[in-house]
Amino acid sequence: MIFEENISLKEYTTFKVGGLAKFFYIAKTKESLIEAIKKALKKNLPIFILGGGSNVLALDSGYDGLVIKIHHTKHIIQDTNVYAEAGLSLRKLIHDVNNESLSGFEWAAGIPGTIGGAIYGNARAFGVNISDIIKEVEVLDKESLEIKTLSKNQCQFSEKQSIFKKDKNLIILSVILELEKGNERKIKETIEENLKSRRERQPLEYPSAGSIFINKEGAEPSSVLIDKAGLKGTKVNSAEISQKHAGFIINTGNAGSADVLELIEIIKKEIKFKFGIELETEIQIIK
Ligand SMILES: Cc1cc2nc3c(=O)[nH]c(=O)nc-3n(C[C@H](O)[C@H](O)[C@H](O)COP(=O)(O)OP(=O)(O)OC[C@H]3O[C@@H](n4cnc5c(N)ncnc54)[C@H](O)[C@@H]3O)c2cc1C
Known part of the structure; x- marks a missing residue:
């Protein structure tokens, strides 16, 4: 190797x-x-x-x-249960479960990335969390090198949180999802609607990492707060708060990580000052 x-x-x-x-x-x-x-x-x-x-x-x-x-991507669909290895893209998974007329995953259409990454951050869209359809998760503990299966409860999911954010030794190997039988045409329609809504709301024409902040329970969505604070369009070099969706920072050219981090700090300070809310960053830094 x-x-x-x-x-x-x-x-x-x-x-x-x-x-x-x-x-x-x-x-x-x-x-x-x-x-x-x-x-x-x-x-x-x-x-x-x-x-x-x-x-x-x-x-x-x-x-x-x-x-x-x-990048391991094996998957097996059996009745309403789906086994998927962590490196499988959500896009491929959604396509394949749709072909089997399985419903419960339409909300995730258009979210980039892998099933492993989605479990790590308890991905969410249109009011549904990935934890809603999880049965169990197979993990490798890189400290003990033990492979174990965690039940959904053991994964300690809450809004945009999981045990995997707290215990960095745990590497997600595979997952079993539980879906339900649905109508293929209806599933396709919902997926199309969701993709259309994303195209309309999100700056998909620019590189980004999705929403930068986690929405605080009980508070308005971070994108609404950022918009209300008048920060849309604020730039640090090529990093810019999207005009289309204030929760996104876009890379309009050759942004560096320092530019993105400075912009994040500007947003956090303004939102704390104007609304007394401490925003929590959703994106993970490779460090
Ligand atoms: C245009 C756009 C739209 C988006 N829309 C949404 C949305 O609607 N909802 C939403 O929730 N997110 C959204 N996102 C964010 C992102 O796509 C999701 O969070 C996605 O689930 C991340 O998966 P990934 O494989 O890319 O993870 P990465 O970005 O590769 O990793 C994210 C974190 O997960 C960890 N990780 C990844 N795989 C594993 C593994 N196998 N075991 C342990 N840890 C692992 C990494 O170490 C890292 O800390 C969007 C992003 C973009 C760019």
Whole structure:
């Protein structure tokens, strides 16, 4: 097994920001993922697990360790249960369950990234969370190298939160989802509607990492607060608060991570000052 060296993280993230990973490995099977982790541990290399790179910010200084891109994608659909390996894209999964007339996943159409990344951040859209359709999650504990199965309860899901955000030793290997029988035409229609709504509301023509902040329970959505604070269109070099969706920071050219981080600080300060609300960042920094 050979790790690639000095790989641009820009190429592996939807934000198109960031420097080089000192070492980089694409794990195409569960077994190769485990082997890569063992090798990194032996060499004392810090490890960052990357899915589709659609909810991360890579730093301009890069990552002084091993970035493992999760790319094992086997999946099996049996009745209403779906087994999916962590590297499978949501796009492919939604397409395949739709072909089997399974309903319960329409809300996720248009969310980029992998099923593993979606579980990590308890992805959510149109009022539905990924945790709503999860039965169990298979994980590797990279400290003990033990593989175990966590029930939905053990995953400690809440809004945009999970045990995986708290315990960085846990790597998601696969998941079992529970869907229900539906009507193929109706499912397709809902997916089309959801995709249309995204095109209308989100600045999909620019690189971004989706919504930068988690919506606070009981408070207005972060995008509404940012809009009310008059911050739409605020720029730091090529990083800009989207005019179309104030929750998104877009990369309009050659933004660096310092530009994005400065813009995040500007937003946090303004929202705290104007509304007394502390915004929590949703995107994860590769560090
Ligand atoms: C245009 C756009 C629209 C978006 N819309 C939405 C939306 O509607 N709702 C929403 O919730 N999100 C949305 N997002 C954000 C993002 O797509 C989701 O959070 C997605 O689920 C992230 O998955 P990923 O595979 O890209 O994860 P990454 O960005 O690769 O990783 C995110 C985090 O998950 C961890 N991780 C990834 N895989 C694993 C694994 N196998 N085991 C352990 N940890 C892992 C990483 O270490 C990192 O900390 C959007 C993003 C964009 C760019």
